[in-house]
Amino acid sequence: MGRLQPGILMAVPRIVVLASLILTVMPLCAQAARGAYTADQAARGKSLYGRYCAVCHGDMLEGGAAPALAGETFIKSWGQSTRTVDDLFYVMSSSMPKPASGSLKPDEYLELLAFVLSRNGLSAGDRPLSADAATLGALRLARTGADAGGRATAKQTYIVGDGGIRPTGKGPSATELQDAEHSSDWLYHTHDLHGTRYSPLDEITRDNVTRMQVACIYQLGSTETFVTGPIVHAGVMYVTTARLTAAIDAATCREKWRYNWEAQDAELTPHNRGVAIENGYVVRGTADGYLIALDSADGRLLWARQVARPAAGEAIAMPPLILGDLVIVGPAGSENNVQGWIGAFRLADGAPVWRFNTIPKAGQPGFDTWNNDPNVPVGGGAVWTPLSVDMERGEVYVPVTNPAPDFPKRVRPGKNLYTNSLVALDLRTGKLKWYAQMISNDDKDYDLTQVSPLFETAVGGRRQKLVVAAGKDGIVRVLNRDTHEILHQTPIGTRFNEHAPITREGTHYCPGTLGGIQWNGPAWNPRTNLLYVPTVDWCFTTKLDEKLRNVPGSQYMGGTPQPDKQSQGFLTAIDASSGAIRWQYRAEQPMVAAVTATAGGLLFTGESGGDLLALDAENGRVLYRFNTGGAMTGGVITYSAAGHQYVGAASGRGAVMFGGGRGAPTIVVFRLRETGQAH
Numbered sequence: 251m252g253r254l255q256p257g258i259l260m261a262v263p264r265i266v267v268l269a270s271l272i273l274t275v276m277p278l279c280a281q282a283a284r285g286a287y288t289a290d291q292a293a294r295g296k297s298l299y300g301r302y303c304a305v306c307h308g309d310m311l312e313g314g315a316a317p318a319l320a321g322e323t324f325i326k327s328w329g330q331s332t333r334t335v336d337d338l339f340y341v342m343s344s345s346m347p348k349p350a351s352g353s354l355k356p357d358e359y360l361e362l363l364a365f366v367l368s369r370n371g372l373s374a375g376d377r378p379l380s381a382d383a384a385t386l387g388a389l390r391l392a393r394t395g396a397d398a399g400g401r402a403t404a405k406q407t408y409i410v411g412d413g414g415i416r417p418t419g420k421g422p423s424a425t426e427l428q429d430a431e432h433s434s435d436w437l438y439h440t441h442d443l444h445g446t447r448y449s450p451l452d453e454i455t456r457d458n459v460t461r462m463q464v465a466c467i468y469q470l471g472s473t474e475t476f477v478t479g480p481i482v483h484a485g486v487m488y489v490t491t492a493r494l495t496a497a498i499d500a501a502t503c504r505e506k507w508r509y510n511w512e513a514q515d516a517e518l519t520p521h522n523r524g525v526a527i528e529n530g531y532v533v534r535g536t537a538d539g540y541l542i543a544l545d546s547a548d549g550r551l552l553w554a555r556q557v558a559r560p561a562a563g564e565a566i567a568m569p570p571l572i573l574g575d576l577v578i579v580g581p582a583g584s585e586n587n588v589q590g591w592i593g594a595f596r597l598a599d600g601a602p603v604w605r606f607n608t609i610p611k612a613g614q615p616g617f618d619t620w621n622n623d624p625n626v627p628v629g630g631g632a633v634w635t636p637l638s639v640d641m642e643r644g645e646v647y648v649p650v651t652n653p654a655p656d657f658p659k660r661v662r663p664g665k666n667l668y669t670n671s672l673v674a675l676d677l678r679t680g681k682l683k684w685y686a687q688m689i690s691n692d693d694k695d696y697d698l699t700q701v702s703p704l705f706e707t708a709v710g711g712r713r714q715k716l717v718v719a720a721g722k723d724g725i726v727r728v729l730n731r732d733t734h735e736i737l738h739q740t741p742i743g744t745r746f747n748e749h750a751p752i753t754r755e756g757t758h759y760c761p762g763t764l765g766g767i768q769w770n771g772p773a774w775n776p777r778t779n780l781l782y783v784p785t786v787d788w789c790f791t792t793k794l795d796e797k798l799r800n801v802p803g804s805q806y807m808g809g810t811p812q813p814d815k816q817s818q819g820f821l822t823a824i825d826a827s828s829g830a831i832r833w834q835y836r837a838e839q840p841m842v843a844a845v846t847a848t849a850g851g852l853l854f855t856g857e858s859g860g861d862l863l864a865l866d867a868e869n870g871r872v873l874y875r876f877n878t879g880g881a882m883t884g885g886v887i888t889y890s891a892a893g894h895q896y897v898g899a900a901s902g903r904g905a906v907m908f909g910g911g912r913g914a915p916t917i918v919v920f921r922l923r924e925t926g927q928a929h
């Protein structure tokens with residue numbers, strides 16, 4: 251090709267930057283010595299990268315809403331003998347840029363690869379990089395010998411804090427947590443173990459809500475994704491990003507402490523949905539698969555234990571649940587073909603107690619619902635959203651997500667248990683008590699995401715104990731907790747082809763693969779007998795891949811989803827007795843922020859566009875609106891502190907795929923202006 255550039259030496263200094271990692275191109279053949287790509291390709295790749303990738307992977311490939319594409323961890327992960335540059339190219343060109351997978355031209359993907367290689371120490375040369383599998387397969391990123399810098403890179407899978415593993419902080423007690431439904435704090439991700447998202451606070455009402463104003467602001471000073479669900483106990487609020495945990499005064503936003511987790515392993519999907527607390531412990535998961543416990547008094551690390559394996563595609567994003575002496579958590583990563591599980595760990599030191607395989611192993615019940623070709627790896631069944639608990643029955647409810655590969659269901663005939671199921675486990679032993687599968691043999695990536703609220707109301711003239719199951723298919727189902735029967739279900743938003751199979755030519759369907767109910771689920775108001783549900787209304791067209799290919803631990807979708815240009819959001823009020831829609835509020839963008847109902851007759855939520863909203867719970871009228879300046883895709887809560895009711899919300903740098911990239915992680919706290927106080 252006539253585009254030889256004298257840029258061969260330009261990449262050399264980068265090797266110096268990565269001095270501790272001696273990179274070799276293996277085998278060291280003559281072609282490799284002349285470089286793996288042309289400088290021209292890498293330059294074009296750089297500009298494509300800025301346009302299509304930097305928003306998630308960071309301007310300098312350092313990571314952000316997505317993993318880093320350069321540096322030590324990246325090389326460690328892609329330098330493994332089980333993975334090749336051809337695998338890397340496949341993952342990138344079939345599943346990126348999210349959510350419009352595979353939407354660039356073949357040459358553009360090569361240019362992007364050249365750019366990524368250039369940032370990982372490989373030199374440019376006179377021959378262009380080609381998509382030939384053998385050539386790419388021979389280019390292996392590898393670390394050789396002992397690390398030149400002598401730096402210990404071996405990760406520690408169990409770390410004990412300097413001051414020991416006992417916290418000095420106090421509360422809340424296990425009893426307080428079990429009674430959180432009546433608390434004016436916000437003690438669990440969804441307010442209480444029943445996940446009602448309903449607060450008994452009523453200082454802020456329909457009549458005075460226009461007097462709401464910003465009380466204080468806390469900027470986390472981070473560029474990470476911010477989808478945290480804040481927790482408040484005794485006037486202190488706990489918030490997270492992928493690595494940071496911070497405690498602030500819930501009335502003044504003054505920082506009490508912050509703790510930054512230094513990743514020990516590869517970080518896939520660097521998102522975090524928040525902490526769980528009990529008796530002085532603040533516990534959270536990390537993107538590199540650790541469960542960590544901090545002291546609520548000062549943020550000191552008590553212990554950290556790696557419970558999930560990034561090499562197998564696992565990351566922890568969900569808010570853990572603490573029940574007495576157990577922490578319950580499981581890994582995200584269905585798209586990475588994880589073999590899903592949910593497990594309990596000892597609060598005192600993180601030691602494993604029980605584990606339930608959401609994808610049964612050979613010999614376990616449910617394994618026979620996967621009649622796949624033994625050569626085709628199947629998995630999925632990740633968990634990335636909050637759990638709920640029925641204490642009377644001793645049952646913990648788990649929202650199990652989609653099967654993998656996501657789209658070609660023909661390779662996994664059968665029901666594919668326990669994917670897309672509400673799974674009820676004995677909370678002491680992890681044994682299966684019952685399950686209800688919402689979609690069998692799913693091929694739309696319709697994760698079940700919500701297994702709350704748990705509540706009681708009359709259905710068919712009879713008072714019944716209920717649980718809501720809802721997910722990305724946009725259907726809100728109400729089940730009886732005694733009979734496990736679905737009593738009524740309410741589809742929300744556009745519906746089209748949702749039962750049509752995904753084809754090679756492409757299937758257009760609604761809700762799309764990023765539709766329906768995402769990580770924040772319904773709120774329940776006993777006074778109005780309504781459920782309030784945020785949803786995404788967004789259609790997709792997905793094409794099946796010609797060939798199915800699995801790179802262990804990486805994206806394994808089996809198809810390329812393309813989102814429609816148009817999307818919108820709804821907040822829908824559903825009659826809990828009948829399933830009828832009472833009112834609906836429409837937003838310009840997907841609605842993924844949390845919704846909170848209060849005894850003051852209000853609903854608080856946020857829009858991806860950045861507005862915090864207070865609505866009349868009876869009719870959905872917007873009574874108060876405030877532009878927080880950053881996208882809102884995380885928690886919105888209410889609590890009492892310093893004698894007043896506050897509303898706290900996550901704003902800025904929200905989930906990019908839902909239009910949430912704007913702003914930087916910030917907590918915005920509101921309260922009523924005193925009467926007589928000037929505007």
Ligand code: HEC
Binds near residue numbers: 318341342
């Ligand atoms: C909307 C956010 C988003 C955009 C835009 C995006 N990515 Fe990604 N990317 C991700 C996420 C999230 C992952 C991690 C997926 C997982 O769990 O394996 C990822 C993973 C990757 C990986 C695998 C990394 C690893 O270590 O396993 C590569 C390579 C990659 N992306 C390249 C690109 C390129 C090139 C572009 C631009 C064309 C791009 N991405 C655009 C979100 C994004």
